Amino acid sequence: MIKKILVLGSGSAGLIAAISLKRKIPQLSVHVVRSPDLGVIGVGEGTTPNFPKHLFDYLGISRKRFYELAEPTWKLGIKFLWGPRGRFDYTFNQQLDTHWNDLPKPTGFYCDDDFSCASLPAALMANGKAFPRQANGCPDIQPWHAFHIENKKFVDVLEIVAREVGVEFTDGKVSGAERGPNGISAVMLDDGRRIEADFFIDSSGFRSELLGKALEEPFIGFDRSLFCDRAVVGGWERTDEPILPYTTAETMDSGWAWQIEHEHHVNRGYVYSSQGISDDAAAEEFLRKNPKAPKSPRVVKFRSGCYRRQWVENVVGVGNASGFVEPLEATSLMIVCSNMQTLVDFLIHSKLEPPPTMRTLYNDLTAATWNDIRDFLALHYKVNTALETPFWRHCNADTDVSAIAPLLEFYKENGPTGFCRYRLPRTENDFGLEGYLVMLVGNRVPYNVRHTPTSAEQAIWNRHRSEFVAEARKGLDVKESLAYVRHPGWQWNAEAAPAAR
Ligand SMILES: Cc1cc2nc3c(=O)[nH]c(=O)nc-3n(C[C@H](O)[C@H](O)[C@H](O)COP(=O)(O)OP(=O)(O)OC[C@H]3O[C@@H](n4cnc5c(N)ncnc54)[C@H](O)[C@@H]3O)c2cc1C
Structure with missing residues (x-):
């Protein structure tokens, strides 16, 4: 039975892992070993909406306190200066995977010429606003936001929370690992200390000390799909x-x-x-x-790719130690949070004695997630025709998107319809059909069945968008919204109990 977990590394991945494990399985002893000399990577500052959900709803970290200490700002999506249109907005709500009741076709069919302000968050982005305004003047802080957060501040806050929930810390540089019958039995520090544990989280960043170096798990490169390094x-x-x-x-x-x-x-x-x-x-x-x-x-x-298995014997890789892709969709912390929830569930379900089938399932699920991310990012490169440079010509011609070929073929014949979802590699894909449609429509990828809206349809379409714009213009920008949440009288809805304070 797992009683003691050693987490190697105290970057954001290691600390999120340590807090998640200790918070959800309090009987575990969770011990972080990290080298202050090596430090943390210090980059990684954009998130996805599952990140605030993980911190506040899953871990119960107090929003009020987190905002005070970490000083995040809000991210409603990504403005892509990309493709033949020059620009389009990818928001965290549904812009294109929708079908308004008063129009005969799904939204994407109306965006051939002008893909802007097709939802309230898109209109907020276009107008530089963070949130709509409530009747009482306050920002209406919606769940469709993520954060921008400085890596150093974030790591500092996580360490405070980790100590509060009972995670122990040892400073020292790991120089080797001792093998036992079930994987790693202990790590050695360069000053001669030896630290044992039953289970190990490798969150040592790109060094991947346990998964990559000690266990020699092969690394699967994504270099046929993602050329940047x-x-x-x-x-x-x-x-x-x-x-x-x-x-x-x-x-x-x-x-x-x-x-x-x-x-x-x-x-x-x-x-x-x-x-x-x-x-x-x-x-x-x-x-x-x-x-x-x-x-x-x-x-x-950096190199893009991931280790073939994320869980080998008694070691699970988390964060950059398990794999990496460039931050085009800011997916690293997204994977850390979702993988930790899966791991915690598996450990709880197996009463801390996970059988090999559980490990295999974890590896299958996490490999599928990495492949989804690779394919989604590859699509960004394949269809961006904004510049005619040698690099972009190479991307347009040679980026391997074979894993999503059925989706692309279906889109080409049928356009931005919800039926495309049945041609996604997996239905539980993190980006959903919405992400793919935004990339395809945003980059004006051609399709056969163009819809020419009637003037009545066009009027309805324009009315909806102007309503979004009117509401967005009344909204609050980031600075104004920060002033509200910093006011001593500000109350967060559904504020959870602070983490072990
Ligand atoms: C250019 C770039 C941009 C990025 N942008 C984003 C983004 O926008 N959004 C996002 O989610 N992610 C982004 N990332 C990824 C981001 O870096 C990681 O998500 C995040 O910082 C987690 O890093 P980590 O904890 O895995 O590694 P690190 O921060 O590198 O931490 C590694 C830890 O392991 C310790 N360690 C290593 N070796 C040893 C040893 N031998 N002994 C003891 N301790 C050891 C180190 O001291 C450190 O504490 C970006 C990455 C890069 C390279």
């Missing part, structure tokens, strides 16, 4: 720029650049392929387009 990272202190309620993903000559909005800091980075451009040339393009960025931006190298 580096990023230059550099932000600046905010001056007069408005705090945008979304992440921006901008097409660059040899990749794309993110812009993530913190209250006092703008975080910018350029993801590129080292085959297509040198680090110096990437930094030059980045600085030319972002004159406020630091003169020597940091270069981060």
